[in-house]
Amino acid sequence: MHRFTIDRNKDRRDPRVLLHRSFYLSDLPRLMLACRLTGHRPVVDGYDSKYGPEEQRRARWVACDRCGVRPEPQGHLDPDEWNLGQPYTGPTVTARRLSPIVVKQLARKGITPRLQTEPGPWPARPEGSLGAELVIGRAHTIGAQIKVGNPGSEQVLAGHIGLGPLGALFVHSERFGTWVQRRLNPTGHQSRETGFSIFHGRLSWDLWAKRGEWNASDPKWMHGSVSIDPRDHLLGPTRNRKVSETEKVPAVVRMPEGDTHDVTVHLEQWETRRTRGRATTYWMAEWDCKAGIPVRNHDWKGDATYSCSWHIEGVTPDTDRWPHIIAAAAAEQCTRDRARYNYRAPSKEDA
Template structure:
């Protein structure tokens, strides 16, 4: 067994979050008493393409615990159907390495190399969790049942907003439940309930991070739970006036300069039966982008933004320069949040 922890607060420091740490335990022995008593229950596993092609694959897995032989085997997709009990031969005594086996298979040689091998003697799994004490971005709870290719078979979370949150997941553990509830396909299923922006959001056995037009309305959706919405009516935001775009220069603490355009916008926020609130906001744009974080695929630049303006900014003669200074402060706060490191010269 191997255990370790990760301090996530180093990547995203927040004075209102006291603890943000992950705990992991790997190489844990799996308890599979039915398979240990009666042996594994081999079935045909694999996938079919969802895009009308003949991209298909078949291999062998245990229908109870999800363990695969080593190697898992390469079966003919035209002969074996998904979920069908596997009654074919095993070849547990393959002396060749996986590299040699792949090379022979690429040359069309069989000689048993495509047959499933022996079952692993000691199946293992892993468990992980993340504990947040203090401010957390979530308020709600939910759980996920993974798909046939999920790294995390089961996962769950509970978020308490300003009090903290807890996230847990399993690797390999819970495969019996996953194969009963979500045995085929590569879409994880979630049951989730969360609260944010004055609304309640729900997902009931919905595909994770995906919505289809043919899904029933009860499967996922949201509803307004703000009492003011029903007593005073829906809130609207309207732009009453705006200035022309004015060029300015943002000076950051690292000595870099970025050309931007800024303008002031006058907004009105109101409800049909409530008071009207009028305020000014700064809208800015930077075509070349201002780097604020180091990330490979999420990008590391921001190209614009919008934030409320301080009182009296619109009356100042040099409002454009003052707006550029506020943009610089906003970018520096983002850099501190993401732990930005300037690239080496």
């Protein structure tokens, strides 16, 4: 068994968060009492897909219907002869899977091992992992959710509970809980979620909904939301609209490292109001840099900030030098991002 923790506050500090840490327990032995007492229950597992090359769209192997453990090797059965979920009554072999080192040694000699079609023996000591993430302090929502993974999910079961300003707790399992997953969501490539959340005065829910997906064909009971803010019922819903905006004005963002960047800035006047009641107006500042302002050193993920908008208290078109105020705010924002990503300015040799 191995255990370790990660301090998430190091990635992005928030003064409103007292603790943000992840905990992991790996290489935990799985109990599987029924399988250890009576033996595994082999069934045909696999998938049918309409994507990819024709010879890879269907696959069959062997797994235990109770604990989900696969033999080693798991086997490669003929999809035309075996159906998903069918009890496996075919032969097994005692030869074990070749190690990666042996496979590489054979590859150097031009030898490709034959694909093992029959399943091998069951592993003697199946293992799994557990994980949790604890936040004490500010969390984004109030709610709870449970996820049941699909057959290919790394996390078999997962769930979380959020308590708003008090914090949140997230938990997940890897390989543990496979019996539940195989009973509730044994086929397909979509995990299922059930839960609710309260955010910005609305109660939202998901009932056995596909994770990260919404289709017009889904039944209405599967997803939904309703306003629980009494102001929405007494005064009407809140609506925002842009009233006016200034012309785009050129400005210069000067970074502490000495680099400068040409940007365009402008102000937008927005109005927030309900159906009944007074309207509130405010100004949003926006800046845009076509070339981008680099804020991190990364080879492939991108390293430039291009545009942003935010509310700056007291800044209106009547404010003297408002373009320079926005440029200074943009420099401050990019400076914070550079500190967060540990940005290193290129040297003269690199330039």
